[in-house]
Amino acid sequence: xxxxxxxxxxxxxxxxxxxxxxxxxxxxxxxxxxxxxxxxxxxxxxxxxxxxxxxxxxxxxxxxxxxxxxxxxxxxxxxxxxxxxxxxxxxxxxxxxxxxxxxxxxxxxxxxxxxxxxxxxxxxxxxxxxxxxxxxxxxxxxxxxxxxxxxxxxxxxxxxxxxxxxxxxxxxxxxxxxxxxxxxxxxxxxxxxxxxxxx
Amino acid sequence: xxxxxxxxxxxxxxxxxxxxxxxxxxxxxxxxxxxxxxxxxxxxxxxxxxxxxxxxxxxxxxxxxxxxxxxxxxxxxxxxxxxxxxxxxxxxxxxxxxxxxxxxxxxxxxxxxxxxxxxxxxxxxxxxxxxxxxxxxxxxxxxxxxxxxxxxxxxxxxxxxxxxxxxxxxxxxxxxxxxxxxxxxxxxxxxxxxxxxxx
Amino acid sequence: xxxxxxxxxxxxxxxxxxxxxxxxxxxxxxxxxxxxxxxxxxxxxxxxxxxxxxxxxxxxxxxxxxxxxxxxxxxxxxxxxxxxxxxxxxxxxxxxxxxxxxxxxxxxxxxxxxxxxxxxxxxxxxxxxxxxxxxxxxxxxxxxxxxxxxxxxxxxxxxxxxxxxxxxxxxxxxxxxxxxxxxxxxxxxxxxxxxxxxx
Amino acid sequence: xxxxxxxxxxxxxxxxxxxxxxxxxxxxxxxxxxxxxxxxxxxxxxxxxxxxxxxxxxxxxxxxxxxxxxxxxxxxxxxxxxxxxxxxxxxxxxxxxxxxxxxxxxxxxxxxxxxxxxxxxxxxxxxxxxxxxxxxxxxxxxxxxxxxxxxxxxxxxxxxxxxxxxxxxxxxxxxxxxxxxxxxxxxxxxxxxxxxxxx
Numbered sequence: 001x002x003x004x005x006x007x008x009x010x011x012x013x014x015x016x017x018x019x020x021x022x023x024x025x026x027x028x029x030x031x032x033x034x035x036x037x038x039x040x041x042x043x044x045x046x047x048x049x050x051x052x053x054x055x056x057x058x059x060x061x062x063x064x065x066x067x068x069x070x071x072x073x074x075x076x077x078x079x080x081x082x083x084x085x086x087x088x089x090x091x092x093x094x095x096x097x098x099x100x101x102x103x104x105x106x107x108x109x110x111x112x113x114x115x116x117x118x119x120x121x122x123x124x125x126x127x128x129x130x131x132x133x134x135x136x137x138x139x140x141x142x143x144x145x146x147x148x149x150x151x152x153x154x155x156x157x158x159x160x161x162x163x164x165x166x167x168x169x170x171x172x173x174x175x176x177x178x179x180x181x182x183x184x185x186x187x188x189x190x191x192x193x194x195x196x197x198x199x
Numbered sequence: 200x201x202x203x204x205x206x207x208x209x210x211x212x213x214x215x216x217x218x219x220x221x222x223x224x225x226x227x228x229x230x231x232x233x234x235x236x237x238x239x240x241x242x243x244x245x246x247x248x249x250x251x252x253x254x255x256x257x258x259x260x261x262x263x264x265x266x267x268x269x270x271x272x273x274x275x276x277x278x279x280x281x282x283x284x285x286x287x288x289x290x291x292x293x294x295x296x297x298x299x300x301x302x303x304x305x306x307x308x309x310x311x312x313x314x315x316x317x318x319x320x321x322x323x324x325x326x327x328x329x330x331x332x333x334x335x336x337x338x339x340x341x342x343x344x345x346x347x348x349x350x351x352x353x354x355x356x357x358x359x360x361x362x363x364x365x366x367x368x369x370x371x372x373x374x375x376x377x378x379x380x381x382x383x384x385x386x387x388x389x390x391x392x393x394x395x396x397x398x
Numbered sequence: 399x400x401x402x403x404x405x406x407x408x409x410x411x412x413x414x415x416x417x418x419x420x421x422x423x424x425x426x427x428x429x430x431x432x433x434x435x436x437x438x439x440x441x442x443x444x445x446x447x448x449x450x451x452x453x454x455x456x457x458x459x460x461x462x463x464x465x466x467x468x469x470x471x472x473x474x475x476x477x478x479x480x481x482x483x484x485x486x487x488x489x490x491x492x493x494x495x496x497x498x499x500x501x502x503x504x505x506x507x508x509x510x511x512x513x514x515x516x517x518x519x520x521x522x523x524x525x526x527x528x529x530x531x532x533x534x535x536x537x538x539x540x541x542x543x544x545x546x547x548x549x550x551x552x553x554x555x556x557x558x559x560x561x562x563x564x565x566x567x568x569x570x571x572x573x574x575x576x577x578x579x580x581x582x583x584x585x586x587x588x589x590x591x592x593x594x595x596x597x
Numbered sequence: 598x599x600x601x602x603x604x605x606x607x608x609x610x611x612x613x614x615x616x617x618x619x620x621x622x623x624x625x626x627x628x629x630x631x632x633x634x635x636x637x638x639x640x641x642x643x644x645x646x647x648x649x650x651x652x653x654x655x656x657x658x659x660x661x662x663x664x665x666x667x668x669x670x671x672x673x674x675x676x677x678x679x680x681x682x683x684x685x686x687x688x689x690x691x692x693x694x695x696x697x698x699x700x701x702x703x704x705x706x707x708x709x710x711x712x713x714x715x716x717x718x719x720x721x722x723x724x725x726x727x728x729x730x731x732x733x734x735x736x737x738x739x740x741x742x743x744x745x746x747x748x749x750x751x752x753x754x755x756x757x758x759x760x761x762x763x764x765x766x767x768x769x770x771x772x773x774x775x776x777x778x779x780x781x782x783x784x785x786x787x788x789x790x791x792x793x794x795x796x
Contacts, residue, residue: 005260008207008210009214011602011605011609012609015606016214016219016613018679018683019613020218020219020617022686023222031691031695031698031700057676058672058673072257075260079256082217083246083249086249089221090221103231208409208455211409211410211413211414219418271456278448285448286420288420288421289420297428297429302429302434306434403608406604406605407608410608414617418617418620473655477655484616484647492628499628500628502628
C-alpha cells in the first residue's frame with residue numbers, strides 16, 4: 001500500500017484545520033477600532049495555533065518522507081494525530097474568546113500535549129516497522145525536541161491555573177524551538193540516499 | 200479513465216467531513232468547568248463519528264486499491280456514499296446537543312445504515328465490473344462485517360426509541376469491529392500480485 | 399504548464415462546496431419530529447444541489463480528460479465556473495429556508511444558469527485551443543444537453559415568480575438528464591486513442 | 598524534498614479559503630428583494646476577494662513551476678503567505694457587512710498589503726536559492742507589477758480613512774492589472790526549456 005494517499009489525506013485535513021480556525025474569529029459588529037479591540041486575543045491565539053499546525057505539517061512531511069511502506073497501524077496512528085489536531089480550532093477559539101483565562105489556557109495545552117504524544121507514537125510505529133536498520137531512528141537521534149515538548153506542555157498546563165501568562169510563554173517557546181526546521185532528518189536521509197558519508 | 204482523481208476527490212470530501220464536524224462543537228460561553236459540562240456528549244459523539252469516518256476512509260482506500268478501471272456507475276455509487284457520509288456532521292451535532300435523546304440517536308443510526316448500504320453497493324458495482332475473476336470478490340470473501348453492520352445498525356435504530364444507551368453500545372461495537380484493519384483484501388491482493396500462492 | 403494542479407485545485411473547491419452545503423442545514427433545536435419538520439425543504443434543496451455539483455464534477459472530469467495543454471485563458475474560465483458554483487451553498491440554503499418561495503427559487507436558477515454558461519465557455523475555450531482537429535469538439539458533437547440546460551434554467555427562472563413548483567420540476571429534469579453519464583466524450587476519446595474505428 | 602506536497606498543501610489551503618469566504622455571506626431572512634438588498638456590498642466584496650485569491654493561486658502556480666528544489670525556508674515563506682491570505686474571509690466579511698466603511702476598507706487593504714509582501718518574500722527566497730543563473734529572476738525581470746502592488750495598497754489604505762471609494766477603485770485596479778496572465782514567466786520558462794532562443 002502506497003503512502004501518497006495517506007499524505008494527500010493528511011494534507012487535506014491539516015489544510016482545512018489551519019484554514020477553518022479563522023472561522024472562529026467572528027466578524028465584529030461595528031466598524032470602528034472599538035469593534036476590533038476584543039479580536040486581539042483571538043487573533044494572537046490564531047497566530048500561535050497557525051504556527052503550531054504549520055510545524056506539524058512540516059514535521060509530518062519529513063516523517064512520511066522517511067517512510068516507505070504504510071501499514072494499518074500507521075493509518076490509525078496518523079488518524080489519531082489528526083484527531084487531536086482537529087480539536088485546535090475549538091480550543092484556540094475558546095482561549096481567545098476568554099482572554100487567556102486559566103481553564104481555556106490549560107485545555108489548549110492539553111490538546112497540544114495529546115497531539116505531541118500522538119506524533120511521538122506515530123514516529124515510534126514507523127521506526128518499529130522499519131526494523132533495526134531504521135533510517136528514521138538514526139534521523140531523529142536522541143529526539144530531544146520530541147521529548148522536551150510534552151514536558152513543557154505539561155509544565156504549561158500546571159502554570160495555566162495560576163499564571164496563564166507563563167503558559168503562553170511556554171507554548172510560544174515550544175513553537176520557536178520547532179520553527180528551526182528539522183535538519184536532522186534531512187541530513188541523515190540526504191546522506192542515506194547519497195551513499196551514506198557518515199551522518 | 201483513471202482512478203486517481205476519484206481517489207483525490209473522495210479524500211477531499213472525507214477530509215473536509217472529518218474536520219468540519221468539529222465546527223458543530225460550538226465554543227462554550229464562560230471559561231470555567233461548568234461551561235465545558237454540556238460539551239461532553241457532543242465530544243463523545245464527535246469521537247464516535249471521527250472513528251466511523253476514519254474507518255470509511257480506510258476501507259475506501261482498500262476498495263479502490265483493488266479496482267483498476269473506473270466506470271460512470273462507480274463515480275455515482277461513490278458520490279452516493281459521500282452523500283450519506285456528508286450528513287454525519289449534522290446528525291452527530293444533533294445527537295450530541297440533545298444528550299443522546301431517542302430520535303437523534305435513531306437518525307444518527309439511519310445515516311450510518313445508509314452509508315453502510317451505499318458502501319456495499321459501491322463494492323458490488325466494482326466486483327461486477329471486474330467480472331468472474333474479480334480479485335475484490337475473493338478479497339472480501341463472505342464479507343461478514345459488511346453484512347453484519349447494516350443489521351446491527353437496524354437493531355440500534357429500533358433500540359434508539361426505547362433504550363438509546365443500547366444503540367450507542369451497538370454503534371461503538373460496529374466501530375470496534377471494523378477498527379481491526381481489513382486484512383482480507385490486503386492478503387488476497389498481496390498474493391494476487393506475488394503469483395497467487397493460495398490465499 | 400500541466401493540468402494536474404488545475405484538476406487538483408478544482409477537485410478541492412468542488413469537494414469543499416459539496417461538503418459545506420451541509421453546514422447550511424442548521425441542527426434544529428429540540429429532539430422530536432417537530433424539530434425535524436422545517437428541515438425537509440432544506441434537505442431536499444441539499445439533495446438537488448449535491449446532485450448538480452456532482453454532475454459538474456463528473457463532467458469537469460471528462461472535459462479536462464480531453465484537454466492536454468492548459469492556457470491562462472482556461473485557468474480563468476475555470477475559476478469563473480468555480481465562482482458561480484461557489485454561490486450554490488448560499489442559494490441552496492436560502493431556497494430551503496424559505497420553503498421554495500418565488501424569489502429564492504429564481505435566484506437558485508440564476509446561479510445554475512450562470513454555472514451552465516461558465517461551463518459552456520470553458521468548453522469552447524478548450525475546443526478553440528485544440529484547433530480544427532479538436533477531439534473535444536467531436537466528442538461533444540451537437541452538445542444538445544449543454545444547449546438545452548441554459549434554456550430550461552431560463553424557463554425555470556420565469557416560472558419561479560408564478561409557479562415555483564414548475565421551476566423545481568425543471569431543475570430536477572435537468573439533473574436527471576445529465577445523470578446519464580456523458581458517454582459521448584468517453585466514446586470519441588476511446589476511439590481516438592484506440593485507432594479511431596469509426597465513432 | 599519534492600515540491601508536489603507543497604503545491605498540494607497550498608492548493609488545499611487556497612481552495613478552502615476561496616470557498617469558505619462564501620460562508621460569510623449569511624443567508625438573509627425573508628424571501629423578497631428587500632432581504633437581498635443588504636447582501637450587495639457583501640457580494641461585491643466577495644467577488645473582489647475571489648478574484649484576488651484566484652490571482653494568487655495563478656501566480657503561485659507559476660512561481661512553483663519555476664522552482665525545482667524546496668528548502669525549509671521556502672516552506673515557511675509559503676506558510677507565511679498562506680497566513681495572510683487566510684485572513685481574507687475575515688476582512689472581506691467585515692468590509693461588506695459595514696458597507697465599505699473607512700476602517701474595514703483600510704484593514705482589507707492591510708491584509709492585501711501583507712499578502713503582497715509575503716508573496717514577494719517567497720519569490721526572493723526562491724530566486725536566492727536558485728543562485729546567479731536563476732531562471733525565475735530572469736522570468737520576473739524588473740517585476741513592476743510586484744513592486745507597484747504594495748505601493749498601490751499603501752495608497753489605498755491612506756485613502757480609506759477619507760475616501761473609501763478611491764481605495765476600492767485602487768484594489769480593483771490592482772486586480773485588473775494582474776488578471777492579465779503573467780506571460781513573462783511562461784515565456785522565459787518556455788524559451789529556457791526549448792533551447793533558449795533569446796527571451
